[in-house]
Amino acid sequence: MQAGVVVGGEAEGRVVVLDEPLSFWGGFSAESGVVTDEHHPQAGVILSGAIVLMVGGRGSSSASSVIAEAVRLQTAPAALVMQRSDEILATGSLVAQELYGRTVPIVLVEANSYAEIARASHAWLTSGGEINLRD
């Protein structure tokens, strides 16, 4: 399946679905890679190394920093698969690339594909935005 590339890169990992958008600042720990927002349905879930599905962005403009810091500490998601782009997250990915030569790729898919990826256990993303799945 082909996704639209916001910030490209290769990634591979288990699929984690966030049932609600997450503010990465105030909702995710760059130190531990865990969702810390107690109001969030996935509170306590580890996002590090995962292909994280989240329909859109949310909350704090400090999320850019948290993404960059998580990339530095190697606790970041492997990639973000979204339905709507979020400039705050994209900025974090772009800056992480500048600073550390690594990034969190961000791709966009439509609702049908999103649901299909959500059903998979594992996903592979190419730098061109191609996504392959394992059930």
Add this chain to the structure above:
Amino acid sequence: MGPSSTPHEAGFMKRLINLGEGRRAEGEEVAGERPLREFVTSRHQRAVVEQELRDRASGRSNCGQRTARSSVDIGHQNPVEFGLQGRHRVDDRGIQRCGVDRRSHGQGRPPEPPRDRLHQSHFERAGNLGETGLVVGKSRLVGHKANTRVTDVALSLTEADEAQLTGEAGEANALAMRIVTGLAATMGATKLLSITGAHIDSCLFHGQSGIDFATRLADAGAQVSVPTTLNVSSIDLLHPDLYKGSPEGGALARELMRLYESMGCEPTWTCAPYQLEARPELGEHVAWAESNAIVFANSVLGARTHRYGDFIDICAAITGRAPAAGLHLDEHRRGEILFRLEGVSEELLDHDVLAPVLGYVVGSQTGDQIPVIEGLPSDIPEHRLKALGSAAASSGAVGMFHAVGITPEAPTLEAACGGRPPTRNIAVTPLDLRRARDQLTTATVTDTPLGAVSLGTPHYSITEFERVVELLDGRPVHPSVKFFINTGRDIWHEVGLRGWGRSLEAAGIQIVTDTCTYITPVMGEIAGYALTDSAKWAHYAPGNLGIEVAFGSVDDCVESAVAGRLVRNDGMWEA
């Protein structure tokens, strides 16, 4: 998938030219610039780049013109997601089709580019930037699924933009412009626009990455080119003893503050720059970060900023430019979802506490769309609009709202929605509000003591201080309760001039400036839960501080602080 040849990529070509001309040996460091190895690591690749330059000189890749946006109809297909395949492909395609737009000759779908050496070079260049490579693109799906169109990004840069991008204005501007144009590409912007000011959130310490980025800029001599204010930091410079975090963390936070001041930013240290004397006017383009400030600028002032995050804020301030996209443009400022207050009591409508709770409801149901709110009193004061927006930006990704008959771009519902009907109509009832209010309380308030009260998220205004002084009416805070009010140093100065400062402190209230109680360890040990009048604080504090919180009105907060236990007026929440 659309090919494109764009000035942005032309800028990229120029960067390659600079590499080819200005840098020789592998890994050689050029003073004030990034090492060559970050771009080109092998002799082979350098050869490829040089070949590219020769090709360019011979006219084969004469892509230097500023071109118009390209749009490709990919025909009648099933639901698809398409995007630019990345800069490396865009570049090579751009070069392939330069001068002749193949698509204009009746081809429904452009040919795949040959994987020639040039393509290889770009591909490898991307690979050399890191494990994952840098690919920036944006897909925009237009139309219905049976006939999906993909609109490519084509970012037109002015000569001045290109000069910044290529390093003519120094390496700091080049780095800043790379980030600005990179983000512009993800947003589908076709050009940049000039801003008149910026508000920086990057000055709040979140880890070494923030220092790394600011140091990279400052060491390269970065200076902001527009008036730029600074958001909160982790340290209260007026009350430095309040900070109870690690000395190392404190030192890093101070270093980050110093770095941003060194780039010419004003040390305002407030999350409410709209409470400063100078603020942007209707229609003015700015680049503001800090979610509550963004909403206020767009909604209440009618200024124009997209939802900017850390890093891009300072990059926009340095370059003076921002993507002409998102909330900068009329078409993205139209209201989409209508929230209508129904059956809400006069008492609640006339009370401060409605705004944050309503904002929390609106944000959670709006996501990143633009809500329109109908039914608020037309004389609603600014501090309530501030509370509404900050709550909506916490429960959702709201960058702007319209309040019909109140905010400047919403004289009528029709005007707020740009003449189109809203896509959804949502009635907000007393039950919805009560539920949201209850969601904001994580503490079991019956079993736990009240340990603290925190007001001023976003930073309290003069009006809000005045209300606290009135409510307190000379009574002291109960000794078992720690009471904090967060505000900007400018407001605190004025509070002092009005004679309120000393009486608030005498009552046992700790003023916190330059920072905020939920982002940095200043509250110390709390014996019990914390009560707040801020939906934003209530939303973030449990995760940030690991404490239990309760939400109430400012009246509830003051009465509870005096009594040493929760005193909440529940009556007005009934239908």
